[in-house]
Amino acid sequence: MAIVENTLVYKDGETVLEAFFAFDDSVTGRRPGVLINHAWCGRDSFVADKARKMAELGYVGFALDMYGKGVLGTGPSENAKLMQPFIDDRPKLQQRIKAALNTVKLLPWIDDSNIAAMGFCFGGLCVLDLARTGADIKGVVSFHGLLSAPENTQGTKIKAKILALHGHDDPMVPPEQVLAFQQEMTKAGADWQFVTYGNTMHAFTNPMANNPGFGTVYQADADRRSWMAMKNFFAEVFT
Numbered sequence: 001m002a003i004v005e006n007t008l009v010y011k012d013g014e015t016v017l018e019a020f021f022a023f024d025d026s027v028t029g030r031r032p033g034v035l036i037n038h039a040w041c042g043r044d045s046f047v048a049d050k051a052r053k054m055a056e057l058g059y060v061g062f063a064l065d066m067y068g069k070g071v072l073g074t075g076p077s078e079n080a081k082l083m084q085p086f087i088d089d090r091p092k093l094q095q096r097i098k099a100a101l102n103t104v105k106l107l108p109w110i111d112d113s114n115i116a117a118m119g120f121c122f123g124g125l126c127v128l129d130l131a132r133t134g135a136d137i138k139g140v141v142s143f144h145g146l147l148s149a150p151e152n153t154q155g156t157k158i159k160a161k162i163l164a165l166h167g168h169d170d171p172m173v174p175p176e177q178v179l180a181f182q183q184e185m186t187k188a189g190a191d192w193q194f195v196t197y198g199n200t201m202h203a204f205t206n207p208m209a210n211n212p213g214f215g216t217v218y219q220a221d222a223d224r225r226s227w228m229a230m231k232n233f234f235a236e237v238f239t
Contacts, residue, residue, distance in 0.1 A: 002026050003055045005048075009069065012099035018069040019100065020048045021062045022055040023109050032138075032238040033060040033110035035100055035130075037123030039203075040083040042072040046206065047120070057231065059238075060110050064100035066093075066126065076214070083122050090129060090150035097130050101137070114138060114238050116160070118230065119145060121203060124164070129153070131160040132188070139163065139237040141230045143205050147173050147181040158190035163233045165226040167200030171215035195229055197222035 005022040020043065023031070034054045038047045047063040054061030065071075066086065073079035086093040097117075105112040116139045119127040124145015131140045132153040139161035147164070162185055166173065178194070185192040203209035203216035205223045210216075 001056065003052060005052065005055075008103070010099065010103040012096050015096075016069045017065040017067075017096075017099070018043070019062055019064050019103070020051055021060060021107070022048075022051045023060040024055050024058060027058055030109060030111040031058055031060060032114035032116065032234070033062055033104050033107065033112075034234070035097070035104060035115070035117035035127065036061055036063045037097065037117065037119030037126040038063065038066065039121035039123055039206075040073065040079040042067045042079075042082060044072060047123075050118070057234070059234070060104075060107060062100070062104045062107075064097065064104075066096050066122075086122075086126075087146075091152055093126060094129050094133050094150075094152075097126050098133070098135070101130065101135065116140060116234060116237060118143065120205060121145060128162070128164075131158050131162060131190070132156060134159055139233060141165065141233060143226060143230075144170060144173075144202050147177050149180070149184050153188075156188065158185065158188040160190075161233070161237050162190050162192035163229065164192070164194045165222075165229060166194065166196050167202060167204050167219065167222060168196050168198050169200055169215075170202040172202050193233075195226070197225065 002025040043065045051061030051063045117127040118141040124142030127140040142164045200222040201217040204219040
């Protein structure tokens with residue numbers, strides 16, 4: 001195994017973005033690609049590590065950029081300011097992640113008929129919105145993602161298979177939002193799965209999360225179990 005990693009500059013309109021990608025150079029031919037959408041802080045080392053892990057599984061991991069080259073939040077207040085424009089303007093969010101999808105399709109190592117996406121927290125919302133637009137991709141995985149529906153995708157059939165991995169005690173996604181999401185997925189004709197982990201709060205995959213008052217706490221069992229669920233899901237959708 002020889003993991004190759006690099007960065008790639010691409011654009012959404014006039015906004016310059018920078019992705020991090022990784023692949024196993026010992027694999028011959030084209031292979032599936034996985035878009036990886038960061039949390040509210042921006043494209044950081046957390047998603048870069050996930051891209052490397054995707055490469056180890058035989059895929060191309062592509063950690064996309066929603067905010068702009070070199071833009072990273074330094075704490076909750078700044079992170080919220082970076083994220084909020086996309087929460088307020090979901091078409092803008094959808095256009096931004098589609099720019100990453102269009103870019104990844106051009107990479108010479110990727111089978112462009114075998115692309116999926118995964119995301120964490122805000123990134124979970126982003127990849128779910130990509131699916132909500134009817135994007136022709138194999139599947140999306142949301143890890144402790146925000147679930148609220150946009151207003152511009154009603155009536156659109158979801159082609160991607162959906163796997164949402166959720167902490168039961170996540171204060172940012174109340175039970176009524178979970179139910180609304182499940183009803184939305186059913187109405188859109190999606191092949192969806194929703195896995196809930198008990199005694200688990202928001203950000204359960206992030207070892208640095210340790211703020212019970214804010215609702216973000218790492219949970220090792222949920223982290224391990226959700227990663228296994230994701231691996232099984234990708235093994236299914238990449239056929």
